[in-house]
Amino acid sequence: MFSTGEMAYILQQPHYYEGEVLGYSGLNAYVFTEDELVENFKIIKEDGSLEDIKRSKDNKKLQDMLNKMKERIENMTDEELKNYFTE
Numbered sequence: 001m002f003s004t005g006e007m008a009y010i011l012q013q014p015h016y017y018e019g020e021v022l023g024y025s026g027l028n029a030y031v032f033t034e035d036e037l038v039e040n041f042k043i044i045k046e047d048g049s050l051e052d053i054k055r056s057k058d059n060k061k062l063q064d065m066l067n068k069m070k071e072r073i074e075n076m077t078d079e080e081l082k083n084y085f086t087e
Contacts (some may be wrong), residue, residue, distance in 0.1 A: 005035065005066075006034065007033075007034040007056045008031055008032065008033055008034070009031070009032045009033075009034070009037050010029045010030070010031050010032075011029060011030045011032065012024050012028070012029040012030075013028075013030075027079055034055060036057060037059060038052075038053050038054075043051060
């Protein structure tokens with residue numbers, strides 16, 4: 001959520017038919033805050049082990065990227081912003 005700087009995540013359950021994933025349909029989805037995600041979910045690694053999810057605030061590289069994006073957007077002129085979405 002850009003206005004607050006808080007991370008939110010949308011999870012959408014896939015449609016299955018006879019054990020095969022058909023894809024996603026409709027707009028039904030679950031929205032989780034970062035706190036809910038970190039507290040209640042794990043990452044399943046390739047070997048099947050579970051790993052804790054790391055908070056985005058602890059990821060310096062991600063925070064640097066978000067700060068650069070925020071600064072760039074805040075310094076855009078109206079024309080640059082318009083061109084960004086129409087190109």
